[in-house]
Amino acid sequence: QERRRAAASSSSSSSTLRRVLPAAGAAAAVAAGFSAPVAGVFYALEVSLAGEEEVRLPRTAIAAVALSAAVAALIARDVMQCKLEIVYSSAMAPSGLAELPFYLGLGALAGLEVKAFEKAEVACRKFWADVSGTPEVLRPAVAGALCGAIGVACPPVLFNGYATLNTILADAHPPSATTLLGYVVLKIATTASSRAAGLVGGLFAPALFLGATAGGAYGQAVSYVDALLPAGWLHAAPPPAYASVGAASVLAALVRAPLAASMLLFELTRDYDVILPLIAATGVATVIVEVFDDTTIATPSTTTTSADGTSDDGAVMVVPHDGGSTNSATPSLGGGGCGGGGGGTSPSVQQPTIPTHNSEETTTVTR
Numbered sequence: 424q425e426r427r428r429a430a431a432s433s434s435s436s437s438s439t440l441r442r443v444l445p446a447a448g449a450a451a452a453v454a455a456g457f458s459a460p461v462a463g464v465f466y467a468l469e470v471s472l473a474g475e476e477e478v479r480l481p482r483t484a485i486a487a488v489a490l491s492a493a494v495a496a497l498i499a500r501d502v503m504q505c506k507l508e509i510v511y512s513s514a515m516a517p518s519g520l521a522e523l524p525f526y527l528g529l530g531a532l533a534g535l536e537v538k539a540f541e542k543a544e545v546a547c548r549k550f551w552a553d554v555s556g557t558p559e560v561l562r563p564a565v566a567g568a569l570c571g572a573i574g575v576a577c578p579p580v581l582f583n584g585y586a587t588l589n590t591i592l593a594d595a596h597p598p599s600a601t602t603l604l605g606y607v608v609l610k611i612a613t614t615a616s617s618r619a620a621g622l623v624g625g626l627f628a629p630a631l632f633l634g635a636t637a638g639g640a641y642g643q644a645v646s647y648v649d650a651l652l653p654a655g656w657l658h659a660a661p662p663p664a665y666a667s668v669g670a671a672s673v674l675a676a677l678v679r680a681p682l683a684a685s686m687l688l689f690e691l692t693r694d695y696d697v698i699l700p701l702i703a704a705t706g707v708a709t710v711i712v713e714v715f716d717d718t719t720i721a722t723p724s725t726t727t728t729s730a731d732g733t734s735d736d737g738a739v740m741v742v743p744h745d746g747g748s749t750n751s752a753t754p755s756l757g758g759g760g761c762g763g764g765g766g767g768t769s770p771s772v773q774q775p776t777i778p779t780h781n782s783e784e785t786t787t788v789t790r
Contacts, residue, residue, distance in 0.1 A: 451495035462687035463492035530704035533672035534711025547619035566620030638669020675705035
């Protein structure tokens, strides 16, 4: 009996360790990549440790995640001298409560933008698999060539070093709303095609780009509406304020982590006035995605088991949502394939897979 207790205790400790270490690694990646340790902790709690209701994690797990994020941010900032170069001015902060409905609308726009991206990736996977006839080994090269051609014609889409994002936030010579919307379309096409073809990349940097460009265009529309209203009625914030909130909103909806995205932008801006519209917009964006969640973009899972019991390590699957529990993607933290750089490189967090049964076979999805 003592042996059984010892074996059960050892098994429980090993199971807890397998859950805590990936979460600590995810927190460290966000903390180091964005100089945002608190956002890293929230990301681990919302994404990496989500769905662990069958296991009661010890309180030391949270301490381990927090310590990992703090050490990673400290080393990245003070030892390696790395910091995220996103410019932000307090003059861009939201002006008041009268603007809150516009930020709610921005959150809805961000949610719809994420759904468009997910649909585009599903369509691209079907295209590469069923329509193009391109051998699987050549798909990354073809997608890279297409992405490179688009990048030559429209360099801002490559999003190298956050230059485009800083241009939008600087508000000195911002692109027009139509140009920003064109960036959105091209970015969705290049990122979705690259990921579907098998190019390695993450979602953080593309999410920030998509949100900032769409938010900048939305902010220009709000400024136009403000100019039509009686003087002093609205006092709308400048477009960069909407661009920054839009970036966090798309990130929140794409990774299903509104608190982590809100805290990330707060740590980057150090502006408390942005909190209220930020939480409102990220919350609406996440709700929109969950309400219309009919597809799930799955990242490479550790093991995929088919009906005959064989496994396919590292398989990538796109699983239709069946109306049951929500299974969202766990994104890697770097750029988004070809044209998605600028966010640093961090490993994907491999999550435990859970079986989804249907009448013919058993698949696995990433929770």
